[in-house]
Amino acid sequence: MAKIITMPRLSDTMTEGTVATWLKKVGDTIREGDILAEIETDKATMEFEAFDAGTLLYIGIKEGDTAPVDSVLAVIGKEGEDYQALLDGKGGSSEGASDKKEEAPKEEKAEAKTEEKAAEPKAEEKPTEDKKAAPAALPKGVVVVTMPRLSDTMTEGTVATWLKKVGDEIKEGDILAEIETDKATMEFESFNAGTLLSIGIKEGESAPVDSVLAIIGPAGTDVSNIGKGAPAAAESKSEDKPAEAKADDKKEETKEAPKAQEAAPAASNDGGRVFVSPLARKIAQDKGVSLDQVKGSGENGRIVKKDIENFTPAAAAAPAKEAAASAPAKEQAAAKPAYVPTGEVATEEVKNNQMRKVIARRLAESKFTAPEYSLTIELDMDNAMASRGVINAVPDTKVSFNDLVIKACAMALRKHPQVNTQWKDDVTIYNKHISIGVAVAVEDGLLVPVLKFTDNMSLSQIGGAVKDLAGKARNKKLAPAEMEGSTFTVSNLGMFGIQEFTSIINQPNSAILSVGAIVQKPVVKNGQIVVGNTMMVTLTCDHRTIDGATGAQFLQTLKLYIENPVTMLA
Secondary structure: OOEEEOOOOOOOOOOOOEEEEEEOOOOOEEOOOOOOEEOOOOOOEEEEOOOEEEEEEEOOOOOOEEEEEEOOEEEEEEOOOOHHHHHHHOHHHHHHHHHHHHHHHHHHHHHHHHHHOOOOOOOHHHHHHHHHHHHHHOOOOEEEEOOOOOOOOOEEEEEEEEOOOOOOOOOOOOOOEEEEEOOOEEEEEOOOEEEEEOOOOOOEHHHHHHHHEEEEEEEEEOOOOOOOOHHHHHHHHEEEEEEEHHHHHHHHHHHHHHHHHHHOOOOOOOOOOEOHHHHHHHHHHOOOOHHOOOOOOOOHHOEEEEHOOOOOOOOHHHHHHHHHHHHEEEEEHOEEEEEEOOOOOOOOOOOHHHHHHHHHHHHHHHHHHOEEEEEEEEOOOOOHHHHHHHHHHOOOOOOHHHHHHHHHHEEEEEEEEOHEEOOOOOOOEEOOOOOOEEOOOOOOHHHEEEOOOHHOOOHHHHHHHHHHHHHHHHHOOOOOOHOOEEEEEEEEOOOHOOOOOOOOOOOOOOOEEEEEEEEEEEEEEOOOOEEEEEEEEEEEEEEEOOOHHHHHHHHHHHHHHHHHHHHHHO
């Protein structure tokens, strides 16, 4: 029996996922444990295994598309098995529903005939009866495509871009449009083949779910009476002005023509596997860009929309340089006019990935729910630098200043348990264990791998663990368990030359420490001005759990440990 496979929840904060790559295709035999696809979450790109055996009958989310958790990802069953009723969620009742639809017009017609015999109908009532009868049946081969529900909270959608126009031939799997939901802008593919006969919602317009989005069918079919209700108001307007639509199409073709001439001729790349999103492939075909010449900026070198849009063929660069070189000679020959700065206003919209959206949501929640305050203290790093030099002189040992800070924080938290807490409305949770999260900057945002039981680790163990977890974070190979369970967080921007900054608390922690760069400057020691090395650290606290005096005492203990690393051995 066929079984629906849904979008899995691969992390505790995941609400939707993106299919980065399908490793199986419809018709393939699936064994239990086979990797079906690579799914991009808000934290990493992870392989998704099949827990059922059979044949892959249906793929519900295409490569590059994003969908909420529990959306239909695929259907696995016996070869040739009918799975449509399973997708509809109606079992065998779909036929009964259609029978009822067919009976309804018959009853309406019977009632209409009875009314005609009883009395002559008014002129105003005839159009109403016609409207009821019109939707009774569609012309043969015609399919009405409605605004899809692309997320669990979506009630309406906006057509960001139409990638097809009226009159175009549509093949199954072609991208019809980009649709903006409440969560993301997603590519919408056609599941039907034919000619695009009508567009119901224009670019930039919004409409409720199930509104008439487009009509597909045999070329030349009259669809003027289909979808004339309120949701399809935009469609009826477009049908009334075919001349304007043609003019717009010509303008679009004229604008695209120079771009196609500038691009290098497209080359076939069927010989090898190319990681490219469907939208990027479509734009490349329209522009005549060979995918072999484009370097992808996505996961595993995947070519995305912005790579195609920003691509400049080498052949087009040479004439541009020649034109630029000849320009000064022409200007000297002519009279020099007054200089008027010119340019082109240009913007680019880059779709937010899952990681960036989750970072934005969680930081906003932290900023606007926790009454936070910050405390800053300056540390004398002369002894710390000397101690680090002695430690690193030991063979096969490498300890950074960040490792010293993490170890000092773990020991200070043991002495100040109020800082190692979490706030809940009715209770304050005191964590008996100490696990420190270390903020790591990656290409798409920020990840916080966690050092479990940090206070039980030595400096060299902390250094090795941080190096390993940071490498996994940058390669998007961190497991969800490696990013969960922190009780305190350290964020260090000193390697970027930042001397002082304030971080937003990483919920549900009660505090985060911001570490700046070590700066050499004049300091006063024993009444004398000497050259010293100092470092600024800032503790951001949740005032619901940590009072100002408690935060200050924590920083005093931290200062003692960092300025005199030998005390951490006591």
